[in-house]
Amino acid sequence: MTSNKALDDIRRILGPKGVVASEDASAYLTEWRDKFKGRAALIAKPANTDEVSQILKIASEAGIGIVPQGGNTGLVGGQIPSLDGTEIILNLSRMNEIRKIDTLNDTMLVEAGCILSNVQQAAENAGRLFPLSLASEGSAEIGGLVSTNAGGINVLRYGNARAQVLGLEVVLPNGEIWNGLKGLRKDNTGYDLKQVFMGAEGTLGVITAAVLKLFAAPTDRATGFAALPDLDAVIALLGLTREMTGELVSAFELIPAIGLEFLAKHKEFKSPLKSTAPWYVLIELTSIDAPGTLKNALEPLLEAGLEKGLVLDGAIAANVSQTEDFWRLRETMSEIQKFEGGSIKHDIAVQISDIPAFVERAIAAVTDACPGIRPVVFGHVGDGNLHFNLTQPEGDAPKGTDKDNYLAGWEAVSRIVHDIVDDMGGSISAEHGIGQLKRDALAHYKSDVEMDLMRRLKKAFDPNGIMNPGKVV
Ligand SMILES: Cc1cc2nc3c(=O)[nH]c(=O)nc-3n(C[C@H](O)[C@H](O)[C@H](O)COP(=O)(O)OP(=O)(O)OC[C@H]3O[C@@H](n4cnc5c(N)ncnc54)[C@H](O)[C@@H]3O)c2cc1C
Incomplete structure (x- = not known):
């Protein structure tokens, strides 16, 4: 039973603006795929770091999650509370100030509730680039992105969220504030504490602000779309791209034929290419050269790919609108699957060189277990990260019992896929994290040494176990 006095004290600190009314609560208690639902004793929206600190102190003393x-x-499901209704959701969205942009140090200091697209825009207005980019950027916030160590489409060139953060401010579970908001590129003064909170998914403390790294804003961009015969060709083309364009390549994304077939069936869609092929890749080069220059790097790359038999057909976006069309194909890959019924999703990583062997093994194994299953394998192939999603067999009703039956097999199918990932030295969560969904799988695949170290870390930072109970470890 959550202490009423503690909740009343927290309500007083927050004032009416800082507490979500029960009629508005549903948006905070479920997530967009409707996979996780929870209940909460209170939904708090603090206005500043001091309020977060006071809330955590009270929660820690009262033992409230x-x-x-x-x-x-x-x-x-890391951001959704349990169903027992005893926990407090601490939503950081009101803390959305961009506190400072320093173009000489190439950094910006932002609060945790800043939406990514606003941060990108502010960087652009200052003549810089903040390169973290993903399809959820219109809603995802810096605190969540850093806490999940988000990846996205530019990891190939700029690294994931972890690589783009120089400093953090964190409120610890007992309410203490750690000000680690340094904008340093070199700092070897003992353990790098910020790294512990990045990727911790809110299980060790609350991130309230971050110092982000800025980069030169690209002035030229060339985007290509190529058709390829098989995954060996995809990996060889990635190698060729690196050889011929060096660090200019910022995205190299995989799209499967079945994804375009789903698109043609359910949306208005025109392929950039005349021919069809088993696989497609979207390649993007960016630089600070004069607009139009990069075409001269992308054209020879596609030509060399054609000559070597890696590329069957290719197109280069002629203008911004075509570039956006190419990207839309990639970005609708997640959404389009739902029109074909249930989808069992995986976010895996293996060594780039192992991708063809992994896909072949995993497709054979899941087809053996569920004949007719439809793999929709797409994603950040340049990072060795695939969304190995599996749509239910054709013919099953898209809604209703067939879908439910299919999805009931999620755990068994995932075990097959993850066993192969594990056998090949890969990761069962490349960029989405562990949350509730993969908590048991984490314990299954990590070694005893790793699990023990993680549990000891959790105990050291959060001895009362109030931070995001039931998630990750
Ligand atoms: C359409 C779509 C596309 C996506 N594409 C990608 C992709 O390409 N790459 C990728 O990596 N992810 C992707 N995601 C996943 C998602 O956008 C990321 O996980 C994002 O980083 C979460 O940010 P958020 O603000 O929504 O956090 P939330 O969902 O609110 O929270 C995520 C986790 O972080 C914790 N958390 C949130 N804020 C804080 C804080 N201030 N301090 C401590 N812990 C906190 C929560 O407890 C939870 O465990 C996608 C999601 C969608 C819906």
Whole structure:
């Protein structure tokens, strides 16, 4: 039973603006795929770091669980409380100030509730680039992105969220504030504490602000779309791209034929290419050269790919609108699957060189277990990260019992896929995190040494176990 006095004290600190009324609560208690639902004793929206600190101090003393929440776009249920209704959701969205942009140090200091697209825009207005980019950028917030160590489409060139953060401010579970808001590129003064909170999914403390790294704003961009015969050709073309364009390549994304077939069936869609092929890749180069220059790097790359038999057909976007069309194909890959019924999703990573062997093994194994299953394999192939999603066999009703029956097999199918990932030295969560969805799988696949270290870390930072209970470890 959550202490009423503690909740009343927290309500007083927050004032009416800082508490979500029960009639507005549903948006905070479920996530966009409707996979996770929870209940909460209170939904708190603090206005500043001091309020977060006071809430955590009270919660710690009263033993109340705290579930940090940003834009609620997480895909593993980390931001959704349990169903017992005893926990507090701590939603950071009101803390959305961009505190400072320093173009000489190439950094910006932002609060945790800043929406990513606003941060990108502010960087652009200052003549810089903040390169973190993903399809949820209109809602995902810096606190959530850093806490999940989000990846996205530019990891190949700029790294994931972890690589783009120089400093953090964190409220610890007992209410203490750690000000680690340094904008340093070199700092070897003992343990790098910020790293512990990045990717911790809110289980160790609440991130309230971050110092982000800025980069030169690209002035030229060339985007290509190529058709390829098989995954060996995809990996060889990635190698060729690196050889011929060096660090200019910022995205190299995989799209499967079945994804375009789903698109043609359910949306208005025109392929950039005349021919069809088993696989497609979207390649993007960016630089600070004069607009139009990069075409001269992309054209020879596609030509060399054609000559070597890696590329069957290719197109280069002629203008911004075509570039957006190419990207839309990639970005609708997640959404389009729902029109074909249930989808069992995986977010895996293996070594780039192992991708063809992994896909062949995994497709054979899941087809053996569920004949007719339809793999929709797409994603950040340049990072070795695939969304290995499996749509239910054709003919099953898209809605109703067939879908439910199919999805009931999620755990068994995932075990097959993850066993192969594990056998090949890969990761069962490349970028989405662990949350509730993969908590048991984490314990299954990590070694005893790793699990023991993680549990000891959790105990050291959060001895009363109030931070995001039931998530990750
Ligand atoms: C359409 C779509 C596309 C996506 N594409 C990608 C992609 O390409 N790459 C990728 O990596 N992810 C992707 N995601 C996943 C998602 O956007 C990321 O997980 C994002 O980083 C979460 O940010 P958020 O603000 O929504 O956090 P939330 O979902 O609110 O929270 C996520 C986790 O972080 C914790 N948390 C939130 N804020 C804080 C804080 N201030 N302090 C401590 N902990 C906190 C929560 O407790 C939870 O565990 C996608 C999601 C969608 C819906």
